Amino acid sequence: MTLTEAQQHEKYYDDIFEALKKEPYANYLGMELVELKAGFAKVTLSPTSHMLNTHGTVHGGIIFSLADYAFAAASNSYGKTAVGVTNTIHYMNAGLAEHPLTAVAEEVKKTRRLAWYRIHVWSSDELCATMEAMVYRKNDNFIQ
Secondary structure (H helix, E strand, C coil): CCCCHHHHHHHCHHHHHHHHHCCHHHHHHCCEEEEEECCEEEEEECCCHHHECCCCEECHHHHHHHHHHHHHHHHCCCCEEEEEEEEEEEECCCCECCCCEEEEEEEEEECCCEEEEEEEEEECCEEEEEEEEEEEEEEEECCC
16 A cells, blocks of 8 residues: 555654754754644754854854755655755845744645745744745655
8 A cells, every 4th residue: 555645744754753853964053843744844943153144143044054954854744855956035134143043844835746835934023034945856755
């Protein structure tokens, strides 16, 4: 019997979550995967002084990295390998040094080969960036 992607997400949830939580770059920056559902991820980060720009706010590269990690987790949440194809980010407000950042990625549409995501990054209660992103969905599963 072949599992649907939703069934695969449920059956292998713990393995998928653990694999995505071990993302080396995200761990290096101190990001934490706090919630994972099929096509959805929530990631947090408490900025440190070396993540700030000249103006004392969170560097855009850090905000981008957080959004990208949430995107990667959401798009790989089924256990099927998904790789980024394109993304566009819009910075709307500064990320404040003393406020934790939260990125939430949500699936907009998924086909057999492509999937689209919308990601919002918050600095406390203030929306500081949005990202739209697309992945190519490979045939292989990274969890069996």
